[in-house]
Amino acid sequence: MTRTALVLCGGGPVRRPVPIPDAPLVVAADSGVVEAERLGIPVDLLIGDMDSAPPDAAERVRAGGGRVELHPAEKDSSDLELALEAARVRGVREILVVGGDRGRLDHLLANALLLAAPRFAELRVDAVLGEARLHVIRGERELEGRPGELVSLLAAGGPARGVRTRGLRYVLDGGDLLPGSSLGLSNEFSDERASVRVREGAILAIRPGGDAA
Structure with a gap:
């Protein structure tokens, strides 16, 4: 079982070196697939409503051996929340979230608070968002x-x-x-x-x- 998950989200490019864990489960939350491709990291699971991912992203992920989990645009969870939950139920113990810090302030604040949600309390959670690191x-x-x-x-x-x-x-x-x-x-x-x-x-x-x- 893979111990570590690398979860990639949108928000623009990361502006600092990313410490890629060994043999991670790689989950891209919607447009996080763009950051995965920029970093040259194959995606195991692409998840979200695909409202901001490139039109052919799902096809490219499937061609590389990954899975795609499509959700409706009107839903009760953000794409990042879906990605974190997908990693959790697959039994990982550590999660590194990688994404940008651009775009809407409400999204940025919600993402930061989401990392500390009680249901992820048993996991070690870190993030690289833009130039910032969160623990x-x-x-x-x-x-x-x-x-x-x-x-x-x-x-x-x-x-x-x-x-x-x-x-x-x-x-x-x-x-x-x-x-x-x-x-x-x-x-x-x-x-x-x-x-x-x-x-x-x-x-x-x-x-x-x-x-x-």
Whole structure:
């Protein structure tokens, strides 16, 4: 069974190197197939309503041995949500989402929050969106960076209780991060390794990249 899924979504090209996992299950969410082709990655599953994928995308995926799962345009889940769920039910333990950061703000925010949805709580979820890297933190995670690199810690889906950090300039020592609070905004790596622990809840660690990194 494949342990890792690479999920590609739309939103324009990725503007930083993508750490492609070994032998992943590759799922393209609609126009994410364009990014897969740009990166030279064969697609195992193309999923979505195909409203933004090239007209011949499904044919190309099938010709390469992949499957296509077509959904109606009027549906209750976004194409990315369908792709994440498809990866989850196939038994993967880790998901890397790759896509752009252009287009509608509501889509970008919904995609970021979706990564921390409770039904994916048993999975290790990371993302590369445009120039930014995102990490979902439940329990404890160690992050590698460089001193001075920005990282923001935001509560996702509810309060994040008992947050403790090491290796960051501004230390959190058991306090809470609340939704809508800017307490965790614009922290910095003080070392090449940092750890974030949360007793209850979930945190989105966002590393903006670009000139801000």
